[in-house]
Amino acid sequence: xxxxxxxxxxxxxxxxxxxxxxxxxxxxxxxxxxxxxxxxxxxxxxxxxxxxxxxxxxxxxxxxxxxxxxxxxxxxxxxxxxxxxxxxxxxxxxxxxxxxxxxxxxxxxxxxxxxxxxxxxxxxxxxxxxxxxxxxxxxxxxxxxxxxxxxxxxxxxxxxxxxxxxxxxxxxxxxxxxxxxxxxxxxxxxxxxxxxxxxxxxxxxxxxxxxxxxxxxxxxxxxxxxxxxxxxxxxxxxxxxxxxxxxxxxxxxxxxxxxxxxxxxxxxxxxxxxxxxxxxxxxxxxxxxxxxxxxxxxxxxxxxxxxxxxxxxxxxxxxxxxxxxxxxxxxxxxxxxxxxxxxxxxxxxxxxxxxxxxxxxxxxxxxxxxxxxxxxxxxxxxxxxxxxxxxxxxxxxxxxxxxxxxxxxxxxxxx
Numbered sequence: 539x540x541x542x543x544x545x546x547x548x549x550x551x552x553x554x555x556x557x558x559x560x561x562x563x564x565x566x567x568x569x570x571x572x573x574x575x576x577x578x579x580x581x582x583x584x585x586x587x588x589x590x591x592x593x594x595x596x597x598x599x600x601x602x603x604x605x606x607x608x609x610x611x612x613x614x615x616x617x618x619x620x621x622x623x624x625x626x627x628x629x630x631x632x633x634x635x636x637x638x639x640x641x642x643x644x645x646x647x648x649x650x651x652x653x654x655x656x657x658x659x660x661x662x663x664x665x666x667x668x669x670x671x672x673x674x675x676x677x678x679x680x681x682x683x684x685x686x687x688x689x690x691x692x693x694x695x696x697x698x699x700x701x702x703x704x705x706x707x708x709x710x711x712x713x714x715x716x717x718x719x720x721x722x723x724x725x726x727x728x729x730x731x732x733x734x735x736x737x738x739x740x741x742x743x744x745x746x747x748x749x750x751x752x753x754x755x756x757x758x759x760x761x762x763x764x765x766x767x768x769x770x771x772x773x774x775x776x777x778x779x780x781x782x783x784x785x786x787x788x789x790x791x792x793x794x795x796x797x798x799x800x801x802x803x804x805x806x807x808x809x810x811x812x813x814x815x816x817x818x819x820x821x822x823x824x825x826x827x828x829x830x831x832x833x834x835x836x837x838x839x840x841x842x843x844x845x846x847x848x849x850x851x852x853x854x855x856x857x858x859x860x861x862x863x864x865x866x867x868x869x870x871x872x873x874x875x876x877x878x879x880x881x882x883x884x885x886x887x888x889x890x891x892x893x894x895x896x897x898x899x900x901x902x903x904x905x906x907x908x909x910x911x912x913x914x915x916x917x918x919x920x921x922x923x924x925x926x927x928x929x930x931x932x933x934x935x936x937x938x939x940x941x942x943x944x945x946x947x948x949x950x951x952x953x
Contacts, residue, residue, distance in 0.1 A: 627698035636764035638703030646681040662686035706732030710748035725754035731812035732903040733910040759812035760863035761871035778808035807859030816904030819872030821928040823884020852918035880904040
C-alpha cells in the first residue's frame with residue numbers, strides 16, 4: 539500500500555474512533571466519512587496486489603477493490619449496527635407530511651441524500667432555504683442533507699428507494715398518473731396504513747393494479763408517532779416485502795440509534811395490522827371520550843386484538859405478525875396515544891361533533907377502513923362484534939351508549 543492510501547486508511551480509523559454518540563452530530567460526522575470516501579475513488583492501483591491489479595484492470599475499474607474495502611469498513615458502531623454501514627444513497631420521500639418528514643429524517647441521520655417530493659412550492663422553499671417544514675412538525679430543524687422538490691420526475695432520478703408517505707385513499711390514482719416517471723426496478727416502501735375503499739383491496743394490490751406492471755413493494759408499519767421519531771425517542775417498527783431482500787434494504791437505509799426496524803415476508807399481516815387497528819382506535823377514543831376507566835380500555839384492547847388476529851388469519855396473514863409491532867404494537871399506540879388521529883376522532887364523535895366536521899380538518903384512515911373490515915368479516919364468515927359496532931357508531935347507526943350496551947349484553951361465551 540502506498541503512502542497516500544496508508545494515510546487514507548489512518549484517517550478512516552481516526553474517524554471510526556471519533557464517531558459521536560449524539561445523533562444530532564451524526565450528519566456532520568457522516569459528511570466527513572463520505573468526503574474521505576470520495577478520495578478513495580481517485581486512489582491509484584499501486585496499493586493492490588498483482589492479482590488484484592489484474593482483476594481490476596480486466597473489469598475496467600481500477601478502484602473496485604479499494605471501493606470494496608471502503609464500503610466493507612463501515613464503522614462497527616454506526617447507528618443500527620454494522621449492517622447499516624452502507625454507501626451514501628439517494629432516498630426519495632413522496633409526501634411532505636409529518637410521517638414523510640420523519641422518514642426523511644431517519645434516512646438523513648444515516649448520511650443519505652434525501653429528496654422530499656411536495657406539491658407546495660412555499661413548503662419546498664422552506665425546507666431548502668431554512669431547513670424547516672413550514673406545514674408539519676414546524677418546531678424541528680431538518681438536517682442539511684434533506685432537500686425538497688415540486689418536480690416529481692427530477693426528484694425520482696437516480697433514487698435507490700422510494701418512501702411512499704401519501705394518504706392511502708389517494709395512492710392508486712396518484713401512482714396511475716405518475717407511473718411513467720417512476721422507475722420500475724426501484725422498491726416503493728409504503729407507510730400508508732389503510733385498505734383501499736373503492737375496490738376493497740389491500741393497498742399493495744391496489745398499487746400494483748394502478749402501476750399495471752410488476753414493481754418491488756415493501757410495507758412499513760408499527761407504533762411510530764412522527765413527532766417522537768423526530769425527537770429521537772427509541773422506536774421499533776417492521777417492514778415487509780415478498781422478497782426479503784427488499785425489506786432488508788429498507789431496514790438498512792432507515793435503521794439508526796433511535797429507529798430499530800425488523801423484517802418479515804408477511805405482507806398481508808403487516809398491511810392488515812396497520813390498517814385494521816385504525817377503526818379499533820376510533821373505538822378506543824370513544825371509550826376515552828365517555829370517561830370510562832382503564833378496566834374498560836384494557837378489555838377493549840384485549841378483545842380487539844383477538845378480533846384482529848381472527849381476521850388476519852382468515853385473510854392469509856400470520857398470527858405471529860399480529861402479536862407483534864404492526865398488530866398489537868400499533869393498536870396499543872393508537873388506543874392510548876394522545877397523538878392518534880383515529881383515537882381523537884372517536885373522542886370528538888362522542889362529544890357531539892359530526893363526522894363531516896372532523897374529516898374536514900384531518901385525515902382519519904379508520905373511517906373508510908371500518909367498512910372494508912366489516913366486508914372482509916362477512917366474506918370470511920366472522921362475527922367480530924367490536925369491528926361491527928365501531929362501524930355502526932362511525933356511520934351514525936348507533937350512539938356510543940347504545941354500542942356499549944350492545945357489546946356488554948351479548949350472549950356469554952368462552953374466551
